Amino acid sequence: MAQFRTRARALDLLGRQQIAGIPTAINELFKNAHDAYADNVDIDYIRKDKLFVLRDNGLGMTKDEFESRWLTLGTESKFQNSKTSLPPVDSNKEPRPIMGEKGIGRLAIASIGPQVLILTKSNKEPTKKIVAAFINWRIFELPGLNLEDVVIPIRMFENIPTFEDIQLMKHDLINSLNSLYQTEKISEEDTKRIISLVEDFRISPFDLDQSLIGDFNLIDTTGTHFYINPTDESLNFDIDGEKDKSVSTKMEKMLLGFTNTMTPDHPIPKILPAFRDYKGIENTYTDIFNKENFFNPEDFRIADHHFSGEFDEYGQFSGNVNIYQVEEFSHKIPWSGNNYIKTECGPFKLNVAYLQGELKQSIMDAENHSRLIAKTNRHGGLYLYKDNIRILPYGNSDYDWLDIERNRTKSASYYFFSFRRMFGVIDISSELNKKLNEKAGREGFIENKAYRQFRDILKNFFVQLAADFFREGNGAGPKSETWVRKREERKSYYQALERRDKQAKVRKDKFQSSLNSFFENISKNAYGQEIDKLLNEIEKRFERVIHIEDDEEASQLLVDTENEAREIISDYINKIKINQPKGFTISKETRKDYEAYLIEFDKIQNGKYREASDQIDNWINDYSTRLQIEVSKRKRLEQAVDFISIQAEKASRQKQKEAKEALAEVSKNVMxxxxxxxxxxxxxxxxxxxxxxxxxxxxxxxxxxxxxxxxxxxxxxxxxxxxxxxxxxxxxxxxxxYWNKDNNAEIVTSDQIADAMSEELEELRDRLQADVELSQLGLAVGVIHHEFSSTVNSIRGSIRDLKAWADVNDKLENVYNNIRVNFEHLDGYLGLFTPFNRRLYREKEQIPSNEIKIFLLDLFGARLERHNIQLKHTAGFQKRKLFGFRSTFYPVFVNIIDNAIHWLNQSNVEEKIIRLHADDSGFYISNNGPEILVQDSERIFDLGYTKKLNGRGMGLHISREVLNAEGYNLFLDSPRKDSNVTFKIATNNPVNG
Incomplete structure (x- = not known):
């Protein structure tokens, strides 16, 4: 009697060539981990080694189960009506519906790479040993081989196998290949090619277990591990995608959202996947499953519109439709496609969030709208979950299975919806939707009657929903009025904001221009020169009194000239005065400019303006004495009061007039x-x-x-x-x-309160951004600290060993000190972001300033010489000491000197000098490079502010923060002699030598 025989190529045809691609294969392996009751399934992809490791902590397999199930094609035992036993179940967990039913999902591994090492361990294994198997998939591509000709090396291990253990398994496979060649079942060329591939597999599971993240140690836990090497060349492209980063990669399209985590009421995931991609630098990776990459419940909540409900067994929708989060409708959408008899697809649920494409039509703020639009452009779509496990390729916006995008191209106003503006879920179950079956290649459902009904119900739903709620004019439903009205409100509001912003921008630009002109004139000493010019003119006016013979007339002329002079000077001061901004909020940078302006304006008032006022008094006294004219002080005082009163009344009447005009205009506009x-x-x-x-x-x-x-x-x-x-x-x-009086009887208006609140809001936003950036730095350094902790301990031990040698060998003392200081210097930088209890052990000490200079010369000597820059110090610097951690002060000096070298190189000064000085109040670091603008004197300490090309704006901010923590301060001081820039480290308790 004749029988079918199975060629080895059947595995290649049913596995690698059946699966759509690597992302689909990984999805299938995730499902297998789910079926094995794993809580976690992690992937570590080490690019430089072309190594792909997938590990789960599921039930694992015994040797018998591995041979009878994993190595068996078309495993039928996953069906409930099978005569064979069902797969193992974890009695401590809620039962899980079986997601893999074809028995060929495991064969998809071949699409990831040509050979795989499998380790698995089950608590049911009588020997409690680890089962290991090594498979080369290239053998199954060879023509003429039957399945029974292929040998799969299997071994049992008590511990995690080492490199040497795997070598022995490889030898078993190589021996079987040589046997096949000797029996002429495979060619010499194929034999050499596959043996070469096997020999290149140089993996040590034991070493990887020590280095990889996650608790998957098979000594302590059960589970299954796959070590695939080398990986297929397409894997990198599937992860990286196109150059256009606004488009999601193949890996993201297929793997993100493996379980539903986007809806606010989503079930707790039974399994959590991770995918760490090590792109080059050791121990540095990106996680494809980073929560920020995909939609979350908060994204869902803030969306413009929401639709949720159930489709019953007749295909009729019943649920809620929420428009702009202001009005929720209880809504029904009928479906007549099955003549109101029960469908074969069964009942299912839907929950969708939708965004308005334009910000001016959305209720979201600009930041959230921009963020969610970027997400929906990459990952938007309708994700389909069966028992809370995603079914591919649904959710991929390129797979337009409901004709959403096709209809939108016909008429966006009629069909309204777009996959790239929605994100949501369709929930089905293996119990209620048994006839919705996946294709073997995981390319969607088999297109049977149940699927056609399922698809038609959803197509009808979105077309009718658009008609009922999102259509204007003819064909619009009565409930669409809410969307139309609210959308128009949002558009009107946005247009009003645009008009206000345009008006505010004009005022902002004018305000900033005034500040810029002020600082430019300050740098040129233009105000001082102008006041001197006005004083020259005033002096000529006083000289007129010489020609007056009548004493009383001369006295009156002096008083009148005094009033004229003070009015001239006062008018000029008022002319250069810049009023506090009203009706618009200024940025943090502009606010700092204005604060710097107030300081400089105060200097003018207490400087040149007061000098001018004193000079006017001197001229009065001089002329009255010289000409022996008696000038009544009472008269001078009365006229001064009259002058000030007239000026005050004049300004107040003008504002009163403007207030009345504004009131009349508002009243007229309201009427x-x-x-x-x-x-x-x-x-x-x-x-x-x-x-x-x-x-x-x-x-x-x-x-x-x-x-x-x-x-x-x-x-x-x-x-x-x-x-x-x-x-x-x-x-x-x-x-x-409104307005009211504060505790000091000062009138406070609502406008002032609004301005104060706006400024506070801007400050909080800036602080939040700075905190976020610092926290990100902290997280990054935390990772570095964790990964290099063992290295740090080793270095610390070596330094202690070196100290023992340095104590008995004077020649090693300088070497030891330099290594220790540089080590603490590095720790000082990293320690800024590390919890205090984890910082390296250090002690405060007296630090001679001369040692600071020696350290700086050791570090910057070659660079200073290369750029012809001198580093000098004064006697005051030489004799003083600092008390504290070297690793606190050294980085500060290093940062300031580094900046000085950079800016000196940008200057045209012939003799470039950096000077170090100290006195009882602190330490000074000066240079004769480019001046720092007055308005930048505080801004340079802000996180992120920099004028360096490709600078990060962190050094001075961090230096000030770390000094403040130790009771010191860092600020920009008045330039010392022969310098243009001076930084000062102010000390609380300076220590003199």
Whole structure:
């Protein structure tokens, strides 16, 4: 009797060539881990070694199970009606529906790489040993071989196998290949090619277990591990994708959202995947499953619209539709495709969030809208979950299985929806949707009647939902009014914001221009020169008194000239004065500019302005004495008071006039608006009444009184709501205009409070951004600290050993000190972001300033010489000491000197000098490079502020922070002699030598 025989190539045809690609294969392996009751399944891809490691902590397999199940094609035992035993179940966990049912998912490993080492351990294994198997998939591609010809080396280990253990397994496979060649079943060329590939497999599971992240040690736990090497060349492309990073990669499209974690009420995932991609630098990786990469419940909550509900066994939708989070409708959508008889696809659930594509039509703020639009552009779509495990390729926006994008290209206003603006889930189950079966290659469902019904129900749902809620004009449903009205409100609001921002921008630009001009004039000493010029003119006016013979007339002329002089100087000061910004919020940088302006303006008032005022007094006294003229002090005082009073009344009357004009304008605008709205309402009512006259009620058999009355009521109500909403908004604005007195009897207006709140909001945003950046740095350094902790301990031990030698060998003392200081220097930088209890052990000490200079010369000597820069110090610096950690102060000096070298190289000064000085109040670091602008004196210490090309703006900020923590301060001081820039480290308790 004849029988079918199975060629070895059947595995290649059913496995690698059946699966759509590597991402699909990985998804299938994740499902297998789920079926094995694993809580975690982790992938570590080490690119430089072309090594792909997948580990789970599931039930694992005994040797018998591995041979009878894993190495058996088309494993039927996953079906409930099988005569064979079912797969093992973890009785301590909730039962899991079987996701893999074809028995060929494991064969997909061949698409990841040509050979795999498998380690698995089960608690049911009588020997409690680890089962290991080595498979080369290239053998199964060879023609002429039957399955029974292929040998799979299997061994048992008590411990995790080492490199030598795997070598022995490879020898078993190589021997079997040589046997096949000797029996002429495979060619010499194929034999050599495959043996070469096997020999290149140089993996040590024992070593990898020590280095890889995660608790998957098979000595302590059960599970299954796959070591695939080398990997297929397409894997890197599947992970990296195209150059356009706005488009998701193949790996992201297929693996993200493996379980539903996006909806607020999502079930707790039964299995958590991880995918660490080590791209080159050892121990540095990116996690494809980073939570920030995919949608989360908070994203879902803040979206513009939400639709959720259930489709019953007849395909009828019943659920809730929430529009702009202001109105929720209980809604039903019928489906007549099955003539209202039960469907074969069964009931299922849906929960979807949707975004308006334009910010001006969305209720989200600009930041969240931009963030979610970027996410939906990459990952938007309708994800399908069976028992909370994703079914591929649904969710991939390129797979338009519901004709969403196809319909939108026909008419976006009619069909409305786009996959790239939605994210949500369809939930089915193995119990209720048994006839929705996946294709063997995991390319979606088999297109049977159940699938066609399922697809048609959803297509009908989105078309009808668009008609009911998101359509204008003809064909719009009665419930679409909410979306239309709210969308128009958002557009009007956005346009108003745009107009306000444009107006504010003009004022901001003018304000910034005034500040820039002020600082430019300060740098040129223009204000001092102008005041000197005005004083020269004033002096000429005083000289007129010489020609007056009458004493009383001369006295009056002196008093009048004094008033003129003070008015001239006062007018000039008021002219250069920049008023505090009103009606717009300034940025942090501009606010710092304004604060710097106030300091400089105060210097002018207490400097040149006061000098000018004193000079006017001197001229009065000089001329009255020289000409022996008696000038009444009472008269001078009275005229001065009169002058100030007139100026105050003049300015106040002007503002009173402006206030009355503003009040009249607002009153007129409010009255005009109210009149316009009332006229519109009256016209609408009149039009409706005119139309009503033309309706022939009695003669029309089709006349529907209820619907006609509802239509008329809706039209009038809509116009009424428009009037009341607009006027309520105006009334609210008017009520927000108020003022009261504070504890000092000063009047505080709502405008001042609003400005203060706006400034506080900007400060909080800036602080939040700085904190986020610092926390990210902290996390990064935390990883470095963790990964290099053993290295640090080793270095510390070596330094202690070196100290023992240095104590008995003077020649080693300098070497030891330099190594120790540099080590603490490194720790000082890393320690800024490390919890104090984890910092390396150090002690405070007296630090001679001369040792600081020696350290700086050791570090920068070659660079200083290369750029022809001198590092000098004063006698004051030489004789002083600092008390504290070397690793606190050294990085500060290093950072400031490094900056000085950079900027000296940007200058044209011939003799470049950096000077170190100290006195009882602190230490000074000066240079004669480019000056630092007045407005930048504080800004240079802000995190992220830099004028260096490719600079990061971190050094001075961190230096100040770490000094503050130790009771010191760092700031920009007035430049010392022969210098343009001076930084000062202010000490609380300086130590003199």
């Amino acid at each position: 005009d608006l109210a009149r316009e709205l009332m006229i519109g309402l009256e016209d609408k009512i009149r039009d409706i009444k005119d139309d009503f006259k033309n309706i022939e009620i009695n003669s029309s058999e089709d006349f529907d009184l209820v619907n006609e009355r509802r239509r008329i009521e809706d039209e009038i109500s809509k116009e009424r709501d428009k009037v009341t909403f607009t006027l309520e908004s105006v009334i609210k604005q008017l009520h927000e205009i």
